[in-house]
Amino acid sequence: MYIIVVGGGRVGYYLLKALLKEGHEVLVIEKDARVCKTITDELGSVCTRGDGCEAATLADVGTGRADMLVAVTGDDEDNLVACQVAKHKHNVPRTIARIRNPQNAPLFKKLGVDVTVNTTDIIIEVIEHEVPTHPVTELFTLDEQGLIIVDVKITEESATAGKMVKDLSLPKESKLALIIPHEGAAHVPAAQTTLQVGDQIIAVTPSQYKEELEKALSGV
Amino acid sequence: MKVLIMGCGRVGARLASLLDEDGHQVTVLDNDTYSFRRLPPSFSGTALYGNGTDEEALKKAGIEDVDIFVALTQGDNRNVMSCQIAKHVFKVPRVVCRIYDPLREEMYNALGLETLSPTKIFAQMLREKIEGEG
Numbered sequence: 001m002y003i004i005v006v007g008g009g010r011v012g013y014y015l016l017k018a019l020l021k022e023g024h025e026v027l028v029i030e031k032d033a034r035v036c037k038t039i040t041d042e043l044g045s046v047c048t049r050g051d052g053c054e055a056a057t058l059a060d061v062g063t064g065r066a067d068m069l070v071a072v073t074g075d076d077e078d079n080l081v082a083c084q085v086a087k088h089k090h091n092v093p094r095t096i097a098r099i100r101n102p103q104n105a106p107l108f109k110k111l112g113v114d115v116t117v118n119t120t121d122i123i124i125e126v127i128e129h130e131v132p133t134h135p136v137t138e139l140f141t142l143d144e145q146g147l148i149i150v151d152v153k154i155t156e157e158s159a160t161a162g163k164m165v166k167d168l169s170l171p172k173e174s175k176l177a178l179i180i181p182h183e184g185a186a187h188v189p190a191a192q193t194t195l196q197v198g199d200q201i202i203a204v205t206p207s208q209y210k211e212e213l214e215k216a217l218s219g220v
Numbered sequence: 221m222k223v224l225i226m227g228c229g230r231v232g233a234r235l236a237s238l239l240d241e242d243g244h245q246v247t248v249l250d251n252d253t254y255s256f257r258r259l260p261p262s263f264s265g266t267a268l269y270g271n272g273t274d275e276e277a278l279k280k281a282g283i284e285d286v287d288i289f290v291a292l293t294q295g296d297n298r299n300v301m302s303c304q305i306a307k308h309v310f311k312v313p314r315v316v317c318r319i320y321d322p323l324r325e326e327m328y329n330a331l332g333l334e335t336l337s338p339t340k341i342f343a344q345m346l347r348e349k350i351e352g353e354g
Contacts, residue, residue, distance in 0.1 A: 053296075053324065054321065055327065075297070076301070077300070080297070080300075081297040081300055081324070084327075085327060088327060089327055101274065103275055
């Protein structure tokens with residue numbers, strides 16, 4: 001695949017390395033000459049100096065044949081414009097934008113960006129996961145299906161500890177996928193499985209039911 | 221008319237005061253309060269601190285019931301983003317966007333934004349002036 005990365009900052013740099021390692025043809029577009037030189041010195045001629053929001057720059061690097069454009073600069077508006085120019089001027093089939101303001105996710109989708117990666121929310125989720133009192137963590141979002149995969153911990157405060165799976169009132173279309181007990185092997189829950197304190201439950205739910213699922217599983 | 225102007229630079233401030241003089245209800249939004257010094261003492265509109273690419277800030281500035289939104293910050297991309305928010309999220313009846321880069325201006329124009337490129341307009345004006353007097 002030919003992938004264009006806009007922005008050679010920390011995210012762009014490590015993304016470039018990872019994509020090169022996977023064997024893709026990758027090119028980074030970076031405004032800052034010094035940053036561009038550092039990348040070129042280290043990884044070869046995989047960086048072009050320029051503005052990734054400019055149609056002319058994108059034309060120079062052959063965006064017309066790119067399979068994907070990923071915009072990972074630190075500014076949401078720059079990422080939006082890079083994706084829109086790639087999409088509308090060069091017909092790039094898939095565009096991905098990094099966003100910092102979580103509110104921008106629905107807007108960017110509406111404006112034609114295929115995928116948004118919300119770094120702020122990801123950082124918050126990861127930290128929340130490490131806070132023992134926080135019962136639900138979002139692990140993954142399946143954007144196209146509108147589903148999220150969450151991790152729920154059963155604590156001593158959970159009213160559901162000791163209850164059987166069939167007695168839980170789960171929201172519509174929510175499924176428990178896996179139970180990882182505090183000790184012992186992970187298992188797929190059945191109707192008769194009893195929830196224990198210390199269990200970690202991996203569940204799938206439509207994103208709008210996240211809070212209802214949290215209620216159903218923690219019983220608070 | 222109710223007008224919301226994003227960016228209180230030279231052009232933004234001047235436009236705000238001209239429209240204010242004409243009796244329109246003008247709000248100017250800028251993410252640097254120091255830029256409001258450019259507004260004349262006679263300005264009777266509202267000057268508000270806020271980021272025009274943020275939906276909440278736009279709501280506070282009353283975007284939901286303005287007749288026209290004008291984006292005049294220094295950044296083409298910021299203008300483009302806030303204008304698209306104004307047009308597609310808040311359905312503002314008229315949205316005007318300044319875009320310096322002529323190529324980007326043409327593209328967003330084709331995508332349905334009402335765009336103005338000072339670069340194009342000014343270069344054209346200069347050409348006419350120079351050739352007209354030659």
